[in-house]
Every structure is written in C-alpha cells, then in structure tokens.
Amino acid sequence: MGKNVEVERLTNEATSVVDECLFRLGDNVEKMGDFVEKLKKLKTEVEAEVPNHPSIETGDVIVEHYAISKPNEKTVNNPTKVGNKGNITEKEHNKRRKSEKEKALGVKKKQKKKCSFCGVKTNLHTNTTCPDNPNARRKPKPIVS
Incomplete structure (x- = not known):
C-alpha cells in the first residue's frame, strides 16, 4: 500500500468513528458537549505536535493527487466575446441584421395579389385604390422603378 492510500484509509476510519459517536450521542446533549470538548482538546494536542500543516493550495493538491505539475x-x-445577432453596432440602428442566407437570396418580394376591380396581379393597387375604379377612396401608390 502506498502512503496516500494508507492516509486515505485512516482518514476515512477516523471520520467513521467520529460519525458513529455523534450518532450514538445525538439525544444526550450533556454527553455530546463533553465529547466535543474532548475533540477540541485532542485538536489542540495535534496542533502542538504538528505546528505546520501541509499546504492546501490548489497547485499542491493537483500535484499530490494527479502527479502532474502546475504549468508556469x-x-x-478565455474565448473572445461574440456579438449577438440582434446587437447592431452599425449606423443603421433601425434595421435588423440579415442572415447570410437572406443576403444570398436577396430580399424576398411580396407575393402579387389580384386586384378585385380590374383583375391585374400587382402590389401597386387594390380595389379601393385601383386607378380604373371611379369610386376609389384613395389614390394608388406611385410606380417606383
């Protein structure tokens, strides 16, 4: 058995003994107090015998348990910060960012609908704005080339 295995076994045994004692004394407050005082006295004796406890720094624990050294x-x-899609830093704050797929395909055009007055498929006017309709309530959109 190696040194570390023996130390681990004794540590587990000591913890088990203390747990068993605490379990048995759980209902008796007076005896539990005496037991705690004895433990404190034992701790003081151990501290007097072994004044410098082993180092518990992270690097030392890594070296002890994993047999590798801490790099210099x-x-x-850490990874660099990545901006979210909605976090626009460009001048055009009112517009959303387009995905690469959307950029490649171009802006999808609106589907043309049939005017119910003249029957032409267009996005420029409807029945209420048809230039052929004498009762049109609004003027049609101007044609933009």
Whole structure:
C-alpha cells in the first residue's frame, strides 16, 4: 500500500468513528458537549505536535493527487466575446441584421395579389385604390422603378 492510500484509509476510519459517536450521542446533549470538548482538546494536542500543516493550495493538491505539475504560464485563454445577432453596432440602428442566407437570396418580394376591380396581379393597387375604379377612396401608390 502506498502512503496516500494508507492516509486515505485512516482518514476515512477516523471520520467513521467520529460519525458513529455523534450518532450514538445525538439525544444526550450533556454527553455530546463533553465529547466535543474532548475533540477540541485532542485538536489542540495535534496542533502542538504538528505546528505546520501541509499546504492546501490548489497547485499542491493537483500535484499530490494527479502527479502532474502546475504549468508556469497559462496556455488556454478565455474565448473572445461574440456579438449577438440582434446587437447592431452599425449606423443603421433601425434595421435588423440579415442572415447570410437572406443576403444570398436577396430580399424576398411580396407575393402579387389580384386586384378585385380590374383583375391585374400587382402590389401597386387594390380595389379601393385601383386607378380604373371611379369610386376609389384613395389614390394608388406611385410606380417606383
């Protein structure tokens, strides 16, 4: 058995003994108090015998448990911050960002609908704005080339 295995076994046994004692004394407050005082006294004696406890720094724990050394300089860095799609930093704050697919396909044109007055398929006018309709309530949209 190696040194670390024996230390681990004794640590587990000590923890088990203390747990068993606490379980048995759980209902008796007076005896539980005496037990705690004995533990404190034992702790003081151990501290007097072994004044410098082993180092518990992260690097030392890694070396002890995994048998590797802590590197002198870090080789892995945090990732760079990535802007979300909705976080627009361009001049056009009112517009949304377009996906690459949308840019490649171009803006999808509106589907042309049939005017119910003249029957022409167009996006420029409807029945209420048809230039042929004498009772049209609004003027049609101007034609933009």
